Amino acid sequence: MQRLAPWLATAAFVAVWWLCVVIFDIKSFVLPSPWEAVKAIYQFRYPLFVHGLATLTTTLVGFAIAVAFGMVLGILVGSSRLAYSALYPLLVGFNSVPKAALVPVLVIWFGAGTVPAVITAFMLSFFPVVANVATAFATIEPELLEVMRSLGASQRDMTLKIGIPRSLPFFFASLKIAITLAFVGSVIAEIVAGNSGIGNVMLIASSNFNIPLVFAALLVVGFMGVGMYAIFDFFERRMTSWSIRGAGAQFAGGG
Amino acid sequence: MTFIQLTNVDLVYGSAGAKEVGGETLAVSSANLNIALGEFLAIVGPSGCGKSTLLKLIAGLVRPNRGSVTVDGLEVTHPLKTVGMAFQNATLLPWRNIRDNVMLPLEIVEPYRSRQKQDREANRDRAETLLGKVGLSGFADRMPWQLSGGMQQRAQLCRALIHEPSILLLDEPFAALDTFTREDLWSVLQELWLFRKCTIILVTHELREAVYLAETVHVMSSRPGRIIKTSSVDIPRPRTLESTFQPDFVDLVHDLRHHISLGKQH
């Protein structure tokens, strides 16, 4: 049942979508039926594949930078109370800024194309990584730190032997959130200022009133998001099985 | 022969920045304590009176604002490395099995640290021997969550002892356990001490525990903590649960109880 549940929920969602289209007799240039969207995927499979790959690459590059940056900053913010109180308000403030509004500025700086999309994906996705890693580091039991310090452990020892292993479940939880946000970021940037990628396909499709293609593109992004999520979920289960039992609270940031 | 000496020690929390709400807390005031090498000492007192702080002072985790702390004749200015610590919650690392948890200090303290690779087998044997001593043989490969609270405390004791520290600091290690488990652990700890003879300082608010285990019991007053009473326990070793019902044991507990009440009234 647990295994079937996501498929059943997805099927139910498609059924409701379809029923709405049929019952309210919605025209396909307003809301296409699932079948029309799937037909559009097939019909435009070549451009969707090429641009999907472009979006995937952009997203993964932005995401990779976000993960590296987020981890380092998270360790820093979480290990030092001074860094925590200094940087956390700044981070929260930054995270509250609508990143889509920054895309035109990025275009002025870097020109239209892939770079603004990578940066937008990065900006949208690093925060949950920072917040989760910082939380993991900041919530290490004080007694454990005392045991380590009384043995003469260096900051490096504590980070490698306690902080990083302890933050892994938090880290993986954040990756699952961050990857979906990275897709949002890159697609938004492609819509606003791209010359390739799924977002660009959507922009062109909607200006041609090819709404089924817009939805086909949305479905492709959705599939890629779920696929990446599943991959990280798999690694999370492999690497942090110790935490599944006695699971601690994890911070789920958003962008 | 004095091994650990505290002379007129004051400790004030929040004095550095003094920005915490409520400002400064005088946690320990004019503490004087002489501890002999190999002594088993207990400190009892009401909660919040500065017992944990006293342990941190000895371990070198905090520095006194006044007075001095010396170990083996040397002023304690930084964490000692030759201490083992255990607390009320076992603080085992959930991602390591029991053996690897016990071996954690060997990855940090010299000379074990640089000899980790060569001594891997020997270290594993040491960890398993020690686990056997506390009744955990066969549990080395288990994960912490598979052990009961009492077993986790036994494992924590092993972690505190694996690097053969000269001082063992125990901060209410059995406070969260049920009475029967706790009394089992009293005898485990007594045996460990009779076998190792390291200097043990046990903080507890359970008077029977203090009298059962220690050679000397110090009573602290409520905050700011000062030592208001010192009693020697002359009950012969090894002590058993039977000892706890003997008249001299009961009298001593009664007397300590009286002094704790006095210490709260000032």
Ligand SMILES: Nc1ncnc2c1ncn2[C@@H]1O[C@H](COP(=O)(O)OP(=O)(O)O)[C@@H](O)[C@H]1O
């Ligand atoms: N890190 C700290 N910062 C400020 N005050 C503290 C700190 N640690 C302990 N205190 C205060 O010092 C007093 C003594 O604490 P502690 O030594 O933990 O007492 P005990 O272990 O006897 O319960 C308490 O009033 C406590 O609130």
Ligand SMILES: [Mg+2]
């Ligand atoms: Mg305490």
